[in-house]
Amino acid sequence: MRSRKRIIILEHGGGELSNQLWNFISIYAHCCQQGYNLENYSFSEYAPWFKIPLKKPLLFIFFFFPFWVLEKLGGYETVAASFLFRALKKYIRFVYGWYAAAIKVLYTDRIVSSDSGVIRLDNTALQNPFEKILAHHASAYGTGWLFRNYTGMKTYRKEIQEYFEPQEKHKRKASALVNGCREKYRYIIGVHIRQRNQWDTRVSFEEDCEAWKTYAAKPFFYPLHFSFVRVFLKSYCDFFHKNPNETCFVICSNKSVPEEDFPGMHCVLSKGNCIEDMLTLASCDCVIGSDSTLSALSSWWGDIPLIAMQENPDWGYYTDKKGYFENKYVTAVHY
Template sequence: MLVISAKSGQLGNRLLSFANFIAFAIENNFTVINPAFEEYADFFMSTSEDFLSCYPSPVVSIPGNKFLRKYYYDFNRFLAESGRFKTINIKRDRPFSWSNSIITKELKSGSINFFQGWMFRDGWFVDDLSNLQKHGEKIRAYFQPLNKYQLNVANLISQIRSETDAIVGIHIRHGDYQEHQNGKYFYLFEEYLKVMESAKALFPNKKVTFLICSNQRQKEDYLQHLSYVYGNNHIIEDMYSLAECDYIIGPPSSYSMWASFYGKRPLYMIRDVNKTLKIEDFVHFYQWQGVFYPNEDWSKSVWEWTH
């Protein structure tokens, strides 16, 4: 049994981490339980009905609530740090990968193995993409949002599609990105507009509508020359609406990466706001590559995307 007993990042990172554990578990006949998914478990069909957040889903399960999930997470943290069980700490000084880690050779399916640390952050899992691709449909089925969220997403996308030829999702990450990596990927709204205009030019004979999803409301005065719709301003509905777009654009972020994975849509990660886009710049999830640059100060370690 594999137990994810520590939290790393927010929704996108937690989903990618959980997905990587599931893919490994399917390949190697393990069970995964994820107490660290507590804040997000109630958004998804499988985990909302199972307070253990277990894969494969148990035959008999108990729905959770905030109190039960919080207690369950704290209890597993206690067990992981008690020394009574095998606890594997994943350090942040280099990427962790199932495919090249000596840890995987020590795991036994009949034992309990707690995992702590910053796992599979952003692109640190590229060596394991083949397993994510192989088991992608099972993973997507497990992470279907509740029906009410699916319905809201379907209604939004259906309305947009009825009035346009192509939908380009724009993930504008403000808020925490002003501090993240010293603001390296914090772009002003005017800079996002440059990228949007470049994307629109890729479809000269089509009407392009931009679906804008952001953690901060933007100035609509700048958008008058573009066809655009704002997302529903809900953490799950925005992510899964991006997954339904024809193309996705955003800064390097696990949030839009999950949308790309789940919807099987090509994604362009903005690293140069002045770049003139080509259609080849939109890359499917399984094609991503990059280089890891370690630093003694783990907060300055960087995964630099090369494609």
């Protein structure tokens, strides 16, 4: 039986779907453990992709409804819809920012912020900042994207996946893609290549290349280096004795991927949005991915191994990995 206490995610701290979901899921797992109610007022951009209930009609009308309308009109697939989504997201975040600022002024003593670093919710109640507030108040507010609760995510996996169930059309698209591959190939390997956002035009092509060369010393996530990804996938097949003729790589990325850069390999390119990419990757046998929150979340969702793309891969590290695990080479998640 749930108590009347509740945790409200007031601000998600920025970032795209997977960043927000790591945060959202971690806090929800804590609420499952404690019997609290959870509300996320900042999830308006991606709420139409899920069946998560919203209990505040006024908040729905002002912050969520525009995204539901856009989704009902066909989603964000077209160039025009994608542009409208970005413009709408910017506007809603601006307006919602004023609402969040007012709440923080009114309830200063009930705010828990992870802006300064990771807050682990699987700690004891004495160390958990939400518990300290809820010992004296009926509600607490969370801000920032670095709340983590891996013990709770393991314990309440079933409850989490029921609560965060995606809409049927997204599940169907992911299933159709992967099932089609399984009819032809023995091994289905998900590949996630994280690239700079398509609409980020603040830098030139040359500056973009240099930025990715220095970003966490991972130059191979930029399209200029798809040759690295190709070599990495071949090395994977060699080490794990996967017959290339029986192996299909399902490639997901936030930008276009030239299929001709993977000659002699059986590749299928996903053209879905980020929730469909997550479900697609999660349905594969394993994920080979960039050091990103989406790669790791797909691994957790499907309970499959994640192999991080590196210049000098530690293949031996993965030989005994059968399901999801906290990969020591994946730093973006902040395990």
